[in-house]
Amino acid sequence: MKNLRKTVGLVLCILLAASMLVACSSGGSSSATSAGGSAEAVAEEETGATDTAYKIGVAFYDLNNPTWAEMGEHLVQYAKDEYGAEATLVGADSNAAKQVTQLENFVESGVDAIILGAVEVNSVEEITKKAMEQGIVVFAYGFHITNYDAELMVQNYDTGYECGKQAAEWIQANYDGVCEVGLINLPDSQDLIERENGIKDAMEELAPDSPIVATGKADTTAKGLAAVETMLQAHPDMKVVVAVGDGGAVGASTAFKAAGADPTKVATFGVDATQEALQGIKDGDPIKMSISLGGAPVQAEMMVDTTMKVLNGEDFTKDAVMPIIPVTQETVEEYAASIGWTLN
Numbered sequence: 001m002k003n004l005r006k007t008v009g010l011v012l013c014i015l016l017a018a019s020m021l022v023a024c025s026s027g028g029s030s031s032a033t034s035a036g037g038s039a040e041a042v043a044e045e046e047t048g049a050t051d052t053a054y055k056i057g058v059a060f061y062d063l064n065n066p067t068w069a070e071m072g073e074h075l076v077q078y079a080k081d082e083y084g085a086e087a088t089l090v091g092a093d094s095n096a097a098k099q100v101t102q103l104e105n106f107v108e109s110g111v112d113a114i115i116l117g118a119v120e121v122n123s124v125e126e127i128t129k130k131a132m133e134q135g136i137v138v139f140a141y142g143f144h145i146t147n148y149d150a151e152l153m154v155q156n157y158d159t160g161y162e163c164g165k166q167a168a169e170w171i172q173a174n175y176d177g178v179c180e181v182g183l184i185n186l187p188d189s190q191d192l193i194e195r196e197n198g199i200k201d202a203m204e205e206l207a208p209d210s211p212i213v214a215t216g217k218a219d220t221t222a223k224g225l226a227a228v229e230t231m232l233q234a235h236p237d238m239k240v241v242v243a244v245g246d247g248g249a250v251g252a253s254t255a256f257k258a259a260g261a262d263p264t265k266v267a268t269f270g271v272d273a274t275q276e277a278l279q280g281i282k283d284g285d286p287i288k289m290s291i292s293l294g295g296a297p298v299q300a301e302m303m304v305d306t307t308m309k310v311l312n313g314e315d316f317t318k319d320a321v322m323p324i325i326p327v328t329q330e331t332v333e334e335y336a337a338s339i340g341w342t343l344n
Contacts, residue, residue, distance in 0.1 A: 054311055056087040056304075057106030059099055060117040061142075063091030065219045065247055067272040067296060068117065075115070075300035082301075083308055087115075094188065094219070096120035103127045106136075113137035113307045121145045121190075137310045139303055143191050150306050152299065152320050156191050159271055159291055160198025160244065162324050166289045167199075167242045167269045168206035174265070175239065180213045182231045182241040184224055184248030187217065195244045195271065203242070213238060216248075221276070224251020225258075232259055239266050246270040246277040246290055253280055253287040261286065272296075273327050275341055281332045282343050288329070293322040295339035 056079060060068045072089045079085040088106075092099035096119040104127055106114055114131055118124050121143050128138050128147040140151040171179055181203065186192040203210065213235045216227030224247055231238060232255065241252035249270025256266045266286045270277055273292035280287040293299065299322065309316035327335045336343050 054083065054085040054112045054308070055110070056085055056113045056115060056307065057103070057109075057111040058087050058089045058115045059102050059106065060089070060091050061099075061119050062094045062219065063089075064093065065245065066221070066250075066274045066276055067246060070274060071296040071300045074297045075304055078297075078301050079304045082304065085304070085308070087304075092119050094119055096123040100124060100127055103131070107131050107134065111136060112311055113139065115139045115141060115303050115307060116145070116148075117141045118143045118145055137307060139307045139310075141299075141303055143189075149310050150316055150318050150320075152302055152306070152322065154191065154195075154293055154322050155324065156194040157198040159293065159324050160195035160200075161202045162198075162326060163195075163244075163269050163271055163289075163291050164199035164202025164242060165206055166291075166326055166328075167240055167267070168203055168210070170267050170269075170288060171207045171210050171240060174267075175210075177207050178209045179240055180235055180238040181207075181210050182228060182235070182238050182252070183212045183215045184218050184227060184241060184243035184245075184252060185215060186219055186244055192244050199242050199244070210240070218243070218248040218251055219245055220247040221251040221254065224248035225254045226251070228252040228255035229258070232256075241268045243268065243270045246272040246274040249287050249290065250274070250276050250280060253285045256286040273325075273335070275336075275343075278327065278332050278336050278341065279343050281327065281329050282336075284329070290327050292325040292327050292335065294325070295335075297339050297341075 058072060058075060060072050063069045063072060076087040076089050079087040090102045092102060099119045100123055107130060114136060125146050128145060131138055132147050138148045140148040142154055144153060171177055185196045214231040216231060218224040218227045228241055243249040243252060249268045252268040263284055263286045267288040268286050269289050271291040273290045277287055277290040306316050333343060
């Protein structure tokens with residue numbers, strides 16, 4: 001198999017070139033203080049920054065979600081190591097009003113740039129407009145917003161379809177296309193509803209005799225575990241769970257294990273290729289596959305690199321999309337190594 005590091009890099013380059021819409025802008029310099037929870041500890045460690053270092057406010061959807069947490073931690077460290085920039089990371093706990101307050105604080109503190117994974121796109125319209133009017137660079141991640149300088153987007157429907165396709169193929173191979181299926185969704189997000197629709201369409205087309213018998217909401221391993229434990233009480237013959245994110249998929253995998261299921265006879269499928277999910281895939285747990293969107297470290301570095309290009313008045317890609325890469329037991333170790341992760 002060809003080295004996945006080269007594959008991921010090549011795919012990202014192709015996608016960037018295909019979506020190229022070049023724009024340039026100049027960034028100013030100002031100062032900001034560290035704020036909120038773990039961000040304070042991060043800022044205390046950033047001793048390498050200078051008085052003229054760029055200040056970046058990073059406002060993510062929910063740091064309880066392993067994908068956002070992994071990405072945020074890498075982003076903060078990469079910004080410091082690569083550019084001497086001071087990045088302050090905050091999570092909104094899936095609360096749109098809380099996120100708006102966090103963004104207002106970033107604007108008032110005089111950051112040079114904001115990297116935003118929006119909880120609710122309409123709620124951030126006014127504050128992002130205000131930020132851009134004050135010369136603050138706005139980078140949107142994952143969810144398209146009205147006011148932004150650059151963005152890195154997920155093809156949510158296509159991602160969901162590929163996840164559902166992987167599940168359907170496993171069902172066809174292991175149960176002749178007939179078994180009960182559970183779904184873990186996040187219906188509060190329109191973008192993830194699109195991902196859910198992709199999953200459903202793939203299942204209906206490719207495993208039409210395998211109905212979705214139960215649906216639960218989860219974005220963390222703990223919530224996914226609880227949701228699938230409840231599903232199994234009502235549907236003890238359920239063999240497959242498909243999730244819009246790896247929090248739900250890993251939680252479902254844990255639930256199957258706790259129920260004493262044979263890991264070769266049950267399966268869960270997710271999106272994001274978190275380190276926890278990849279470890280489970282390698283170990284032969286019920287989780288069989290996760291869709292990588294390029295990998296949290298790679299995405300974090302792309303966000304920082306593009307933000308710095310905007311700030312420095314360099315050419316940059318305004319609208320970029322993430323790749324869709326299924327990671328299975330056959331490819332998991334090579335994929336993990338390609339993004340710098342070592343699995344046990």
